[in-house]
Amino acid sequence: MSWADLHARTDILHAVLDRAARNPADPTLFDGFPELDRLFGGPEGVLLALRYRWDNHLSVKLDHALAQGKSAVEVYLELAAEQPGLRAILDTYDTDRLLARPRARAAYAR
Numbered sequence: 001m002s003w004a005d006l007h008a009r010t011d012i013l014h015a016v017l018d019r020a021a022r023n024p025a026d027p028t029l030f031d032g033f034p035e036l037d038r039l040f041g042g043p044e045g046v047l048l049a050l051r052y053r054w055d056n057h058l059s060v061k062l063d064h065a066l067a068q069g070k071s072a073v074e075v076y077l078e079l080a081a082e083q084p085g086l087r088a089i090l091d092t093y094d095t096d097r098l099l100a101r102p103r104a105r106a107a108y109a110r
Helices: 003-022 036-040 043-068 070-084 084-092 097-101
Strands: none
Touching: 003 036, 003 043, 003 084, 043 070, 043 084, 043 097, 070 084, 084 097
16 A cells, blocks of 8 residues: 555545534445545445544553553543544444454465
8 A cells, every 4th residue: 555545545534534523324424535445445444444443542542541540431431522423433334243244365276
């Protein structure tokens, strides 16, 4: 992936988060991004990238919370308040289903 592709992916994620902050159920949430399919493989790829972002942020916050004596619930709610657009889109779309679905593996025939 080139730097240009990385920046284009980041721009798409930020735009989707901005839209989701206004209306996460908007049927046009993923429309208007000509490079979305190439860079993410479709809307599901965007959702998986956003879920990965949430999981990373939550993991780091949980690590810090243990030292501060905070509960996991407090940390979750704190992160949800800090990133309402991200939490809204994850609550609207079933990203658990996407993560649980088996992925196609490359077949290496010899």
